[in-house]
Amino acid sequence: MSGQPDEAVARRFGGVTKAQRIRRRGVRAAVWLIFAALAASTLYPLFFLTATAVRTTDDYRDSPAGLPQDLTFENIDLAFSEVEVGRLAINSLMVVVPAVIIITVVACLAAYALVHFSFPLRRTALVVVAALMALPPVAILIPIFKVVLDADLLNDRLGLILVYTALLLPFSIFLLASFMRSVPVELLNAAMIDGAGTLRRLWSVVIPLVRPGLLTLVTLNFLFLWNEFIFSLVILQSEANRTIMVGLSQFEGHGDKNLGIVAAGLLLSMIPPLLIFLFFQRDLARGLTSGAVK
């Protein structure tokens, strides 16, 4: 670079030479093309699954990657009657919704205690929470299975609800604590002087101020549990209360005939995550980045 004085001068004064401008444009165009290809690969599932779900098997065989010519709603009907996506979705909701509610309540109480009270071992408790966040659940799959088995909660939704609650608690407490730290102590003191008790201060002062954090937490946890697979597979083994991801994974869809049904089932299972993706994108981003960037 030092051999080209005009470039150095141009850079120092904030301008660019002609050669640089052309090179920069070229780089930008190349980067743009790579990005476009990547975006095509991440959006293609939406197109492909929709297209495959609404076309006949013969039409699919003609050109699997192309546009559908011969439309049908049969696959979607069969996804409801054969795979019972509707029942699977309800099964999932019956686990995920209670779990998300319990997690939110328990994590709120715990984060409130950890942030706004001082007591012995408070630091230790925070360290334990952080350490548990890094503990991969799969490594303790067997002993968790044994706890559930011993408590006679195997094939019981309550068993999975409690396991889900415990698995997501460390992250939830951590996330809420980081939001609660920004609640001013003066407000809490003022509320206390006005005679507000411990829970009253949480409900009327802290919760309203961390509402964005709560929304982030609820959407993230819902998304995570709706998509969860291995614990659901292991704890709810009976066909009657299988969750949606397990139900889809057990459907024998390898024959070409069932291809459209699988696509329809997958598409339907994606509806809740897609809605969250479209409407709560900012909340998800905040939740995912809050741990990393501080």
Add this chain to the structure above:
Amino acid sequence: MARPEITTSGGPALVERRSAARGRWRRRAADIAIPLLLLAPAIVLLGWLMIWPLGDAIRLAFTSWDGFSAPQGIGIDNFEELLDDSRFKESLLHNLIIAATLPIWVAVPYAIAWGLQAKIWGWRFFRLAFFLPAVLSPVVFGLYYGLVLKPDGPLNSALRSIGLGGLAREWLNDPGLTLAVVIAILIWAIFGVGVLIFLSALSSLDREVIDAAHVDGASGWQIQRHVVFWQLLPVIEFWTILIIIVSFTSVFPLIYTLTQGGPGFSTYTVDFDLYQEAFTGGNLGYASAIGVVLLVVIAIVAGLTMALLRARRRIR
């Protein structure tokens, strides 16, 4: 963080009726009791379903247990068997191969975040699109890629129709290729999260230092290496640790729905092996030993990676 003034025992009006010493004692008791009560549900749940199982994992690792009768203590037999278990060793090797591609997992989102940060045309759309796989279940993209990568599926048929039929492969039935396909899918699924994390880190960069480096005549690459990298190091470390944990313990749903470990055992990973041993083989004690080894391996790999990243800091 001592805030004794927050806690209270009764309203201010009652305080005057108590002796000073007794009031202080009661206040101290409340200081401990109230947070403890608030924490109680979390302590019970975490203790019962995470901390106890963590200890139990080690106990079960030294037993033979079929899931029905009581676990039988067998000493270190499980671990001795692991040393001779070629399937386990192969699974571990595959996980280590996945871990070896870690630089890609970090560099790809990092580079993409830079591109988006430069406000390239359509960057908001790209940011949205890249994040889409991250909200999908691994079951969904496992089954999706199962369809797309079929021998007569859309990928091969598209390759043939644009005259690149020579590139068509049996993507999921080629012992030398399928693991690479799995790794590519894993990266595809998670890179959007990394992009978001790096983007938000880049937006909080200290611009003044970068401008100063510019004025001093540093090249773009020099600024990257000597200024930006160090500012972003905590975020890079966070992402790296996350990726290591994910790459060792979250591959199961994809393998289960995409390859079932095949062809042969060429895409067996440790978490898949653990599940197979426990729930198709009925060797739950053995599977628990695999879990314990998995934890140790993750700790070692994460520790080494951190040491490597930190070592660069010291050399500087």
